Amino acid sequence: MIVLEPIGFVHNACTTSQTPEVIKQEVSEIEILPEYAEGLQDIEQAEYIDLVFTFHHEKRTELTTRIRTGETKGIFASRSPRRPNHIGITTVKLVQREGNKLYVKGADALDGSPVIDIKYCDTSVFDQQSIHQTIQADSPRIDIVRNILANNTEELLLKAAQLHGHICPGLALGVLGATRVMQCLYNNQEDPGDYTLTAEMQNCPVDGVLFVTGCTPGTRRYLQGPPENMCFYLKNKAGKGWKVSFKPNNREYMSEHLPANLSPIEKGFATLQLSPDELFTIEELD
Numbered sequence: 310m311i312v313l314e315p316i317g318f319v320h321n322a323c324t325t326s327q328t329p330e331v332i333k334q335e336v337s338e339i340e341i342l343p344e345y346a347e348g349l350q351d352i353e354q355a356e357y358i359d360l361v362f363t364f365h366h367e368k369r370t371e372l373t374t375r376i377r378t379g380e381t382k383g384i385f386a387s388r389s390p391r392r393p394n395h396i397g398i399t400t401v402k403l404v405q406r407e408g409n410k411l412y413v414k415g416a417d418a419l420d421g422s423p424v425i426d427i428k429y430c431d432t433s434v435f436d437q438q439s440i441h442q443t444i445q446a447d448s449p450r451i452d453i454v455r456n457i458l459a460n461n462t463e464e465l466l467l468k469a470a471q472l473h474g475h476i477c478p479g480l481a482l483g484v485l486g487a488t489r490v491m492q493c494l495y496n497n498q499e500d501p502g503d504y505t506l507t508a509e510m511q512n513c514p515v516d517g518v519l520f521v522t523g524c525t526p527g528t529r530r531y532l533q534g535p536p537e538n539m540c541f542y543l544k545n546k547a548g549k550g551w552k553v554s555f556k557p558n559n560r561e562y563m564s565e566h567l568p569a570n571l572s573p574i575e576k577g578f579a580t581l582q583l584s585p586d587e588l589f590t591i592e593e594l595d
Contacts, residue, residue: 315423316348317341317409319362319416326366328496329388329417330459336404339411339424346409352427353406360401361426362418364390377458378448379500397422400430450523457491457521462581469520473513477573478563481580483517486553486589490543491521493551493591503545505530509538514555544594552592559588 321337339360341349352358371391375381384392401413411427444451456464466484470476494501506524508515508531518541524530534542539557544550556562566583567576580588 313363313425315342315425316345316427317424319418319420319422319424321416321418321420324420326419328458330455332417332419333415334459335416336412336414337401337416337418339413339416339427341409341411341424341427343409348427349406349409349411352403352411352429355403355429357400357430358403358411358413359428359430360397360399360413360416360418360424361428362397362399362422362424364392364395364397364419365422366419367391367395370395375498375500376448377454377495377498378450379502380448396425453521453523454495457488458495460488460492462488463578465521466517466577466581469517472520473516475573476577477513478567478576478580479513480517481577482555482559482588483514483519484521485517485581485585486514486541486555486591487518487521489585489591490551490553493593494543499545502530504543504550505532505545507532507534507542507544509534509536509540509542510555511536515541542594548594550594552594553589554592555589556587562587 317340319337319339321332321335323332323335367390369391370393371389372384373381374384374387374389374391376387376389390397397418399415399417401415404412404414406412453465453468462484465488466476466481469480469484473480491501494504501523504522504524506518506522508518511533519525519531522543524543540552540554542550542552563580563583567579571579
């Protein structure tokens with residue numbers, strides 16, 4: 310029998326299970342037990358380290374699991390915590406060291422997670438771009454999914470503009486609304502492939518919604534409805550999903566809060582900072 314003893318513990322504000330992108334935004338404190346503190350000598354020279362820890366709240370084990378993009382894979386082909394030994398490994402950025410405490414960014418471990426090991430990060434034998442390209446080839450939307458879950462709407466807007474041709478407030482509206490809906494979908498661990506987009510509008514927001522949801526005419530998961538309704542639906546075959554309705558007075562709200570001297574590009578990015586509740590409503594469909 311293999312017995313592993315903690316060398317320390319994770320401390321942060323994340324006490325319950327959350328999406329990794331949310332947890333990784335926290336700066337975590339890694340407290341190394343005094344008897345292992347000597348092993349931290351010169352660790353400040355490392356900008357990145359590998360954190361090995363246990364998913365101490367996870368009791369379940371699955372040999373197949375549905376990943377966030379909706380695909381079902383073997384547990385060893387995923388980063389699910391429902392592993393046989395419930396061990397997690399994450400590369401984190403070392404922010405600073407204070408004695409036996411390390412402050413890191415990018416950890417997806419919950420507060421109180423036992424730390425099993427810390428290792429100097431070594432990727433010298435790998436071509437990092439090539440590695441990520443192989444991941445993208447297997448899951449082409451993986452970066453989009455990560456940005457959705459991290460609520461990184463600026464990056465999504467930039468990428469959506471490659472489809473749309475330019476950045477504008479309308480495209481930003483579509484990105485915002487679709488991001489909120491896709492967050493609901495992923496948090497419910499639903500398969501995006503089961504959902505179809507019905508757009509009841511014909512203007513700039515449509516391209517933002519198409520990009521973020523991945524529902525396109527080519528995937529046969531896009532329907533065009535009456536263009537005057539200024540809303541869109543994301544529904545599965547059972548009719549469950551969400552309706553996003555853009556508020557009739559959102560133009561007035563945007564005019565009040567976006568300085569007139571901003572360029573269309575600047576207004577697009579500024580739109581992402583406005584209150585979503587003033588721009589659209591989301592209705593869950595049963």
